[in-house]
Amino acid sequence: xxxxxxxxxxxxxxxxxxxxxxxxxxxxxxxxxxxxxxxxxxxxxxxxxxxxxxxxxxxxxxxxxxxxxxxxxxxxxxxxxxxxxxxxxxxxxxxxxxxxxxxxxxxxxxxxxxxxxxxxxxxxxxxxxxxxxxxxxxxxxxxxxxxxxxxxxxxxxxxxxxxxxxxxxxxxxxxxxxxxxxxxxxxxxxxxxxxxxxxxxxxxxxxxxxxxxxxxxxxxxxxxxxxxxxxxxxxxxxxxxxxx
Numbered sequence: 001x002x003x004x005x006x007x008x009x010x011x012x013x014x015x016x017x018x019x020x021x022x023x024x025x026x027x028x029x030x031x032x033x034x035x036x037x038x039x040x041x042x043x044x045x046x047x048x049x050x051x052x053x054x055x056x057x058x059x060x061x062x063x064x065x066x067x068x069x070x071x072x073x074x075x076x077x078x079x080x081x082x083x084x085x086x087x088x089x090x091x092x093x094x095x096x097x098x099x100x101x102x103x104x105x106x107x108x109x110x111x112x113x114x115x116x117x118x119x120x121x122x123x124x125x126x127x128x129x130x131x132x133x134x135x136x137x138x139x140x141x142x143x144x145x146x147x148x149x150x151x152x153x154x155x156x157x158x159x160x161x162x163x164x165x166x167x168x169x170x171x172x173x174x175x176x177x178x179x180x181x182x183x184x185x186x187x188x189x190x191x192x193x194x195x196x197x198x199x200x201x202x203x204x205x206x207x208x209x210x211x212x213x214x215x216x217x218x219x220x221x222x223x224x225x226x227x228x229x230x231x232x233x234x235x236x237x238x239x240x241x242x243x244x
Contacts, residue, residue, distance in 0.1 A: 001137055002243050003015060003137055003244045004244070005203075005242050006043065006239060006241045007237070007239075009038065011023070011053070011059055011145065011206050012024050012038070014043050015134060016241075018137070019049070019104035021050075021103065022043070022051070023053070024052060024060075025043070025065075026061050027061070028064055030057070034208065034209060034211060038239060040064070040067045041071065044067055044072070045071035046071070047068050047075050048072075048075065048104055049077075051078045051079075051132050052078065052087075053130055054080065054113065054129045054130070055086055055128060058210065060079065060086055062086065062087070065087060065088070066088075066090075076092070077092050078095055079092065080096065081094030081095065082126075096110060097110050097156050098110065103134070105137060106134065106136035107134075107135050109133040112131070112153055113144060113146060114147050114148050114153050115147055119177035119180065119181070119182050129146070129147070130145060131144040133162065139244050140161045140163045141162075141164045142165045143166045144167050146168055146206065147184060148189070149192070153193075154196070160197075162197040162199045164203065164244060165193070165202050165231075168204075168205055168207070169184070169185060169206065169215055170184050170186075170213060170214065171183055171184060171186030172184060172186070176212065176213060179212070187222070190202060190223075191233070201234050202220060203236055204235060218235070221233040
């Protein structure tokens with residue numbers, strides 16, 4: 001079955017491929033949201049696994065996890081082991097970079113991410129930050145979570161094939177970090193990373209949700225065009241399924 005991705009905004013995805021997987025779902029209201037939450041009854045029901053990349057509220061939201069569990073008997077949450085207590089008693093599979101997780105119809109490789117809980121902590125490839133490479137029906141989909149580029153990231157992805165790269169593009173900057181917002185790849189680094197990995201398609205993510213921490217998604221397409229990068233850049237529409 002061809003994998004079908006539905007972008008839920010920010011870093012959230014519903015992935016359907018003989019199973020229903022959610023990555024970094026965020027169904028809750030938040031005062032800085034720029035648009036309404038996606039409907040949990042549509043996108044959060046009958047879920048087999050929830051994959052979480054790290055602990056920021058727009059990636060790991062306990063209220064969203066409880067809402068999903070209420071609509072998905074037997075759902076399991078896959079998340080970095082240091083976040084076990086944040087999952088609050090739901091069935092939990094704690095993972096670390098280098099692990100593999102069996103999925104219905106495929107597997108997920110756990111890879112490093114370089115991020116910070118708070119900017120003043122500094123950016124590290126700590127075990128509490130991960131990405132996932134989903135291998136489903138012959139397609140390899142890399143969800144980076146929140147990350148910047150660095151040697152640890154590239155080392156963790158060495159030899160891992162990637163067809164579709166879901167990469168943050170909102171960047172980082174002095175004044176955003178001064179206000180407590182840890183940053184990510186910018187559009188140029190996202191294009192360079194997708195190219196380095198040999199991805200066919202780059203999907204910009206993490207550019208749309210929060211006031212003061214957004215970006216223009218088309219900046220990634222501009223960067224690819226300016227550099228001649230051999231990668232397609234596709235901006236998805238929220239809530240509209242895409243058959244990969």
